Every structure is written in C-alpha cells, then in structure tokens.
Amino acid sequence: MSILTATDAKRLIVGVADMKVAKGPGHVIVTHALGSCIGVTLHDPVAQIGGMIHFMLPDSTVNPSRADTNPFMFADTGLPLILQKVLAAGAVKSRLIVKAAGGAQFVDHKDFFAIGKRNYTAMRKIFWKEGLLCKGENVGGTISRTLYLDISSGRVWFTNSGQEVEV
Amino acid sequence: MISIAAISLDIERLDPISAVVPRLASVITNEAAGLEDIVRVIEYDPALTANAIRLANSAYFSLATPVTTVREAVQQIGAGRILQDAVGREVGPRFLPAMPTYELEELEFWRHSVAAATAASLLPRFAKVSIPQVVFTAALLHDLGKLIIARNIDAESRQEIKRVVAEQYMTYVQAERFVLGFDHAQVGGLVARRWRFPEDLTNCITLHHQPRRNGTAKPAFDAVHVANAVAKTIGTGLGVEGMNMSINTEAVSALGLTSESLEALCAQTLLELPQTLELFEDVHSGIQHSHH
Numbered sequence: 001m002s003i004l005t006a007t008d009a010k011r012l013i014v015g016v017a018d019m020k021v022a023k024g025p026g027h028v029i030v031t032h033a034l035g036s037c038i039g040v041t042l043h044d045p046v047a048q049i050g051g052m053i054h055f056m057l058p059d060s061t062v063n064p065s066r067a068d069t070n071p072f073m074f075a076d077t078g079l080p081l082i083l084q085k086v087l088a089a090g091a092v093k094s095r096l097i098v099k100a101a102g103g104a105q106f107v108d109h110k111d112f113f114a115i116g117k118r119n120y121t122a123m124r125k126i127f128w129k130e131g132l133l134c135k136g137e138n139v140g141g142t143i144s145r146t147l148y149l150d151i152s153s154g155r156v157w158f159t160n161s162g163q164e165v166e167v
Numbered sequence: 168m169i170s171i172a173a174i175s176l177d178i179e180r181l182d183p184i185s186a187v188v189p190r191l192a193s194v195i196t197n198e199a200a201g202l203e204d205i206v207r208v209i210e211y212d213p214a215l216t217a218n219a220i221r222l223a224n225s226a227y228f229s230l231a232t233p234v235t236t237v238r239e240a241v242q243q244i245g246a247g248r249i250l251q252d253a254v255g256r257e258v259g260p261r262f263l264p265a266m267p268t269y270e271l272e273e274l275e276f277w278r279h280s281v282a283a284a285t286a287a288s289l290l291p292r293f294a295k296v297s298i299p300q301v302v303f304t305a306a307l308l309h310d311l312g313k314l315i316i317a318r319n320i321d322a323e324s325r326q327e328i329k330r331v332v333a334e335q336y337m338t339y340v341q342a343e344r345f346v347l348g349f350d351h352a353q354v355g356g357l358v359a360r361r362w363r364f365p366e367d368l369t370n371c372i373t374l375h376h377q378p379r380r381n382g383t384a385k386p387a388f389d390a391v392h393v394a395n396a397v398a399k400t401i402g403t404g405l406g407v408e409g410m411n412m413s414i415n416t417e418a419v420s421a422l423g424l425t426s427e428s429l430e431a432l433c434a435q436t437l438l439e440l441p442q443t444l445e446l447f448e449d450v451h452s453g454i455q456h457s458h459h
Binding site for chain 1: 270329338396399400401402403405406407409410411412413414416419420424425426427429430431433434435437438
C-alpha cells in the first residue's frame with residue numbers, strides 16, 4: 001500500500017475488504033455500497049491525512065488464514081491496521097477524528113444474518129481498546145450507503161438514493 | 168401503471184435462449200437420469216461441449232490431469248457447474264447494462280447474480296444437507312424478473328414503491344407486490360418458464376424471497392434464498408432495495424447453517440467472486456475490472 005500525495009489522482013476508491021490512506025488536500029476517499037459492511041474514516045485535520053476502511057465481518061477467527069492475506073475484511077484485524085497506517089503516514093492519534101457508516105441489517109428475526117449488528121459491536125470494542133472516540137456515525141437500518149471522506153475539509157458524508165447525508 | 172398482461176407480452180417477445188440449456192437443466196433435475204444422459208445432451212451441442220471441457224480445464228478448478236472428454240468434465244466438476252456456465256454465457260450480455268429502476272449501475276446486476284451463483288456453488292461445503300446442483304444456476308438467475316420490470320415500469324410506480332417502503336415499513340419485494348400487483352420474483356419465474364426451464368429451477372426463482380410460501384420445504388429453495396442474502400452481504404446488488412428483505416430463519420436452519428458458518432460463507436464468496444467473474448471473461452471484457 002502506498003500513501004498518495006496531492007499530485008496523484010484525486011478520488012480514491014476503497015473496495016470491499018480494502019482500505020486507502022491519503023495525504024494532502026484535494027483527495028476524496030470513497031467506498032460504494034456499504035450494506036451490512038461498515039466504513040470507518042480516520043482524519044487528522046492538521047496534518048491533512050486521512051484513511052478509510054471498508055470491512056465486511058466482525059471477527060477474523062471465522063477464517064484465520066484469510067486474515068493474513070486479507071486483514072481489511074475483518075474489524076478485529078483491519079481497524080488496528082488502518083490506525084497503524086494512518087499514524088505511520090504522519091497523523092497524530094490525539095487529533096484523529098473517527099467516523100463510521102454502514103452496518104445495515106436484513107429483516108431477520110433470529111439474527112442469523114445480523115452481521116451489521118455484530119460488525120458494529122466489534123467496531124465499538126476495538127475503538128475502546130485503541131482509545132479512539134467516534135465523533136459521528138450513521139449506522140443500521142436497511143439502506144445501502146456510499147461513504148465519502150474529503151481530506152481537505154475532513155467532511156464525511158454518505159449518499160443513498162441520490163440523497164446526501166452528513167456523518 | 169404496468170399490468171401483468173403487458174409484462175407477459177414482453178416475456179413472450181423475449182429472445183429465446185439456446186434449446187440445449189433448458190434440456191440440460193431438465194436432465195440435471197430429473198432424478199431418473201444418469202451420467203450417460205447428461206453426457207449425451209452436452210455432446211449433442213458442439214459449443215456446449217467445448218465450453219464444458221474448457222471450464223473443467225480452467226485455472227479455477229486446477230485439476231491434476233487435463234480433461235479431454237465431456238464425460239470426464241461432468242465427473243470432475245459436475246453437471247451443475249457446466250449448466251451454470253452455459254446459462255451465464257446466455258444471459259450475461261443481457262445482465263450487464265445499468266438498471267436505474269433498481270438503482271444498479273452498469274455491471275452491478277451481473278456482479279450480484281454471479282455473486283449469488285458463487286455463494287450457491289460454495290454452499291455444499293457449508294450446509295449440512297445435500298444441495299441440488301440446479302441451485303448453482305437458479306441462484307445466477309434469481310433476479311431475472313428485475314430485467315423485465317425495469318424496462319416496463321413507469322416513473323410513478325417507481326416513486327410509489329419507494330414511498331410505500333418508507334412510509335409503510337414494507338420490504339422492497341412486498342412494496343412491489345403492493346404497488347404493481349406482482350413482484351420481480353414472480354416475474355422471474357415466468358421468464359424461466361417461458362425459457363422452458365424445469366419446474367424445480369423455476370420455483371427456486373419464484374420463491375427466492377419466500378422459500379416456504381408454497382408449503383413445501385426444499386433445500387433448493389432455501390439455498391437460493393440464502394445465496395441472495397450472501398450476495399447482498401458482500402455488498403453486491405444493493406441498490407434501491409438495500410438490505411430491505413426478510414430472511415426466512417427456518418430456511419437458514421434447515422440448511423444447517425449458523426451465524427458462524429454464514430460469516431465464513433460470506434468471506435469465501437467475496438474471495439472467490441473475482442475468479443468466478445473471470446470464468447465469464449469473454450461475456451464482457453471489462454468484467455474482471457468492474458470492482459468499483
């Protein structure tokens with residue numbers, strides 16, 4: 001993974017089980033179609049460094065070998081790693097503004113597919129463990145969210161059905 | 168307002184698919200038919216024969232020794248995968264365009280269909296009951312009806328479905344039924360019947376949101392229901408429906424799946440999706456790069 005600087009492409013796309021870190025003004029990081037997956041943004045407004053992860057599952061123990069090759073698929077392996085990457089790029093932990101969106105749910109009375117809920121619980125646990133405060137979140141419901149982080153302004157928002165919502 | 172008569176007429180006018188495809192589906196779902204019958208149907212069609220052998224020899228299956236005959240191909244990878252491949256080649260080009268009605272961008276409907284097909288093909292590894300091979304193809308076709316509704320629906324009905332979902336707390340498929348009088352699952356079943364697919368396959372499509380609706384519990388219906396949910400969970404085909412669909416918990420239990428095995432299935436489906444899309448590379452040269 002490379003850190004992008006202001007001279008590179010301006011819009012960075014984060015796939016499912018993926019992350020991106022960007023440095024310098026002008027960059028927007030975006031991830032499409034968050035359903036039960038959660039997108040987390042970390043942003044240092046002073047250093048103008050930000051990152052976004054799109055994780056799919058709460059817990060890497062369902063598939064430990066995958067966690068090695070694909071750590072960003074899981075909350076427990078992906079979140080500590082993106083924090084590390086953002087700090088390594090020059091962000092300062094005490095200045096980080098953390099936000100989250102996604103974690104939608106099916107209508108599921110026995111919670112077989114309650115992955116959105118479990119993702120959210122796992123994320124809160126890791127935030128607590130890492131000493132991160134979540135400044136804004138828009139989670140749950142049944143909608144699909146496309147999440148954006150603007151590195152210059154630190155603005156985080158999502159779109160659904162053509163509507164923009166601040167996070 | 169669109170009527171079911173207009174939908175039926177549109178289905179009548181659909182381009183047919185190669186006759187060998189439903190013939191192969193019928194022989195696969197016929198319990199009395201054996202390997203010989205399957206081989207005969209495939210060998211009758213040179214293109215299907217070539218594709219079956221090529222599929223078996225693809226990097227995806229990475230068999231120890233190359234396959235040279237249809238019989239070996241069927242024995243090694245199963246007729247269900249050969250049918251899935253043949254159907255994917257038939258419908259793929261029709262599944263590629265954007266579908267504004269369902270708020271799906273170009274390639275997204277195809278990715279969702281292939282993701283469901285991938286999940287279905289992986290289900291035998293995770294389920295505790297036997298999964299009929301026709302499911303691999305039924306999952307690929309489960310949202311077929313969306314194609315027909317998308318090209319017939321009027322703007323007012325689209326808005327009305329969205330309004331009903333928001334104000335009356337219905338699932339998307341319930342709102343379709345409420346506003347239109349029918350839903351994409353039913354319409355998909357009609358298309359499959361028009362294409363002369365066997366009843367088992369047709370029912371999988373019709374019942375993919377309500378696998379227990381006709382009172383019979385069948386692993387095939389449950390499997391397609393779950394495959395769709397897995398494909399949504401990995402973020403494909405969300406669109407206007409999002410995750411606003413009901414999970415039939417009896418269906419999940421009947422397959423012997425748990426929260427843990429479902430998560431593992433989702434992980435495996437996401438990882439295999441690029442490879443499955445690559446198997447259809449020649450359907451659309453851009454598919455393997457389609458990941459947003």
